Amino acid sequence: MDLFVSNVTLRLDAKGRVSIPASFRSVLNRDGFDGLYCYPALDRPAIDAGGNALMSEIEALIARFPPYSEEREQFAAALYGTSETLRIDGEGRVVLSEHLKAHAGIKDAVAFVGLGQKFQIWEPERFRSELAEATQKVRALKAQLGSQSGARNAPGARE
Amino acid sequence: MDLFVSNVTLRLDAKGRVSIPASFRSVLNRDGFDGLYCYPALDRPAIDAGGNALMSEIEALIARFPPYSEEREQFAAALYGTSETLRIDGEGRVVLSEHLKAHAGIKDAVAFVGLGQKFQIWEPERFRSELAEATQKVRALKAQLGSQSGARNAPGARE
DNA sequence: GCCGCGTCCATTGACGCCCATATTGGCCCA
DNA sequence: TGGGCCAATATGGGCGTCAATGGACGCGGC
Numbered sequence: 402m403d404l405f406v407s408n409v410t411l412r413l414d415a416k417g418r419v420s421i422p423a424s425f426r427s428v429l430n431r432d433g434f435d436g437l438y439c440y441p442a443l444d445r446p447a448i449d450a451g452g453n454a455l456m457s458e459i460e461a462l463i464a465r466f467p468p469y470s471e472e473r474e475q476f477a478a479a480l481y482g483t484s485e486t487l488r489i490d491g492e493g494r495v496v497l498s499e500h501l502k503a504h505a506g507i508k509d510a511v512a513f514v515g516l517g518q519k520f521q522i523w524e525p526e527r528f529r530s531e532l533a534e535a536t537q538k539v540r541a542l543k544a545q546l547g548s549q550s551g552a553r554n555a556p557g558a559r560e
Numbered sequence: 561m562d563l564f565v566s567n568v569t570l571r572l573d574a575k576g577r578v579s580i581p582a583s584f585r586s587v588l589n590r591d592g593f594d595g596l597y598c599y600p601a602l603d604r605p606a607i608d609a610g611g612n613a614l615m616s617e618i619e620a621l622i623a624r625f626p627p628y629s630e631e632r633e634q635f636a637a638a639l640y641g642t643s644e645t646l647r648i649d650g651e652g653r654v655v656l657s658e659h660l661k662a663h664a665g666i667k668d669a670v671a672f673v674g675l676g677q678k679f680q681i682w683e684p685e686r687f688r689s690e691l692a693e694a695t696q697k698v699r700a701l702k703a704q705l706g707s708q709s710g711a712r713n714a715p716g717a718r719e
Numbered sequence: 720g721c722c723g724c725g726t727c728c729a730t731t732g733a734c735g736c737c738c739a740t741a742t743t744g745g746c747c748c749a
Numbered sequence: 750t751g752g753g754c755c756a757a758t759a760t761g762g763g764c765g766t767c768a769a770t771g772g773a774c775g776c777g778g779c
Contacts, residue, residue: 406644406645407643407644407645411769412770414770414772415771416771418770420769420770424645445630445633488724491727492769493768494769496724514641516637517636517640521637532641535634536602538634539634539639540603543602571759579758579759579760581758582757647734647735650737651737652759
């Protein structure tokens, strides 16, 4: 398995530590990255996290803009400038910075959500509502695809 | 055989384990995927399950959206975020998570239903009524088609 | 010093893995 | 063609290991 999938909710202990789910850790290990690369998600109260794959993605995104262009500088600042590399302890735990926790509204528990190439860290309650909203959108798209292609479901549509 | 077909009902044991039908397992083996990829079906109380073929479908669906777009993030959360890869033990059994069981209303038995590229897992009673309803629709459709060409029974129909 | 952080150790509960049994269904042979 | 043998599937249970969590110790730095 080389993708982040599923979601789990785990609690922070008194020292602010939280275990990274074992399945996510194994993906990170395979990816070969010592630590956890993360930054506040651009347009939502969550933390984006991942390893080398995520860093490459960001690099590619920024490389689309010409060097020294305004957009490039802004993207670089927004992504690189706010990112952190968290240390993972012997038990597979990390300590989120105050800045990250504030951005996501995290208090004493977090939800780890697999997104394929990366994963996000949410305050559990906020994730619940986000998920409900997202599910509605997917349903709408599926309905759209279904009506376009007649009785047959389009490839990729859920039943 | 590289498609999931037919349906079987099996019981969960005291530890919540349930055998995957041997015919389904052989398809999964051919597909080359160690484990069972599954997620709650979008608009019905069932669990979608499969191997690499199913994962590719999801991947293709998400790839429609550009990286870092809001839609992509939401789709990834709704699809990858709710997926799980279940481990298959030496006897070909899996343990369904509480979340999955809750979605499908599963208690102590499940019905495995082949759908070609993937299969679904239902609470047996619910599947019976779903099947009855589907049969009605197929009958109605068949009546509409009347004596047209080869309007034989549609695949999956029960007389 | 005191506080924060990093490393190490302990507990407990879940889960993976192994072995045992049964019941089904197919196959072979008379 | 019928009976019985065999194999594979479905199911039950025990046990060891690992993950998640909590806490202790020690080395810095402000």
